[in-house]
Amino acid sequence: MKYKSQKVAYWFFAAALLLLFIQLFYGFIMGFAHMGYDGWHNVFPFNTARAVHTNLLVMWLLIGFMGAAYYIIPEESQQELVSVKLAYIQLITFLAVGVAAVIGYHFNYWEGRKFLEIPRPLDWLVVVNVLTFLGIILTTLYKGKKRTTTSLVLVMGLVFAALLYLPGMIWFDNQTLDSFFRWWVVHLWVEGVWELIMGGILAFLLIKLTGVDREVIEKWLYVIVGLTFLSGILGTGHHYYYIGVGKIWHIVGGIFSMLEPLAFLAMALFAVGMYRKGEKKHPNKMALYWTLGTAIMSFIGAGLLGMAHTLPQTNLYTHGTLVTAMHGHLAFWGAYAMIVFSFITFALPNITGRKLYDTVNGQLAFWLSNIGMVGMTMAFGVAGVAQVYLERILGLEFGAVQKEIEIHFFVLVLLATMFSVGIIMFIIEFLKYGKPNDEAIGMEEIQLKA
Amino acid sequence: MLSKSQARTFFLGGTFITFAIFLGLTWNSLVNEVPEQTNVHNLTEAVVRGKTLWEENNCMGCHTIFGEGAYYAPELTKVYERRGEAYIKATLMTDIPWAPRGRKMVAYGFSEDKANDLVEFFKWVNEVDLIGFPPKPKKVQ
Incomplete structure (x- = not known):
């Protein structure tokens, strides 16, 4: 940490982990419901649990990205954040809107559009909040001494993410159009601009952790985000196969979404390559674990598992089944949850001045959460493939098939428990670091020289 | 070997071109496909x-x-x-x-x-x- 204002990131990370913890609870409710135990149906019906689970995910990831940006931008542009006070207000109001939305979901107050359930009046508050965030970041960058590629890519990702929220706020009478433009938000976020954010954070981490020359890392960053957009924008077509638009999307979506794993493959090769090339041995070993981990897991979860059911011929059968949940879990974990975890692990010692670089707890958190999530993905996969064969190919009735695959949710819940233990260990580790500390300013540099 | 500015051109060029095609296809869907396929x-x-x-x-x-x-x-x-x-x-x-x-x-x-x-x-x-x-x-x- 070089600048006092970077400390604000700590509270964003704390908030992100809190929301993640609550997210897990709702995940278990759904896991048990799928096993046939829906005793809490009256308090937490499935659609409530589902909306809370996914919305908390999106919220904590965004809060994590914001925290990372508040840490990275001062350091990259060599300028204190223009207003720390406003950043705190922005965090508190963002949380307030999020919590209000989530509480509303328990009282049938929402806009039931997958992932975008936040009701319209609250949407406007999100917009104001995100504009405040961008205002702080952009003014800091503008006032700063330097504008590095890493910071520009990160900021570009954040600005586009904000802009792309808007198509999701338009009302359509036609369900097809509703769905069409909902994907402008959801797809172009996760398979577009969020990858810019991820790429920016990854580049920053690799510069710090490996010591490879910035010019080399940033050159490859351009290649990666170039591949992302080249494949991801037209790859949106894989959501348009069966929603009431024409066959042209089968061709365009099929071809370009087959190319989508390339960006993630490039990211994995890039991270591992830079690690091997780097001569600096940064003492923060856990940060390196998470950083290489996110690069590899995002390729498997988002890249390969996405590709597995992206061709229209396959998707005709897997569309709208648990196969999607299989891909979704490892994709979000590998690409976005893990990049936030990487950043938290990297930044915490620098913010608090405590060097818990390689602890047993930290190792356990890494391995339990990752093995747990891979196992959950496999359970979803088995359930999903069984569902496809029984329901879509043999034509058994939906409910009968669900009865047959209940057992896989038992396995799922078991592995989700393992995953959750990993997350709890990560949170314990987070708490052990203690609060941000001004004495930590400049410590990282002194230490690296020694 | 690829230079940084070439990499940037690849990024900006690729994004611009694919986004233009995407907008074109979107327009085509809205005007030619949706009204008929969804029986507006x-x-x-x-x-x-x-x-x-x-x-x-x-x-x-x-x-x-x-x-x-x-x-x-x-x-x-x-x-x-x-x-x-x-x-x-x-x-x-x-x-x-x-x-x-x-x-x-x-x-x-x-x-x-x-x-x-x-x-x-x-x-x-x-x-x-x-x-x-x-x-x-x-x-x-």
């Missing part, structure tokens, strides 16, 4: 009221429609054809949770008018041309 002339006020109810109650939180939503409850794209009007209305109007094979649905207890609007919505959804979705099961001997 049949989008009556009742259908729109049904769609509003569909959203206000987050039906997508359990069901899928056009294959989109959650995977806890049946696909409803063809529910009008599969179950018919009476069955749909019964599930929507009941005061106790509809629970086929034990899996509960929220008991919405809708009025007859609201249930009719949702039926109109499902009827419209049923007729949208999804080019082959949901797939027909294979005949097994």
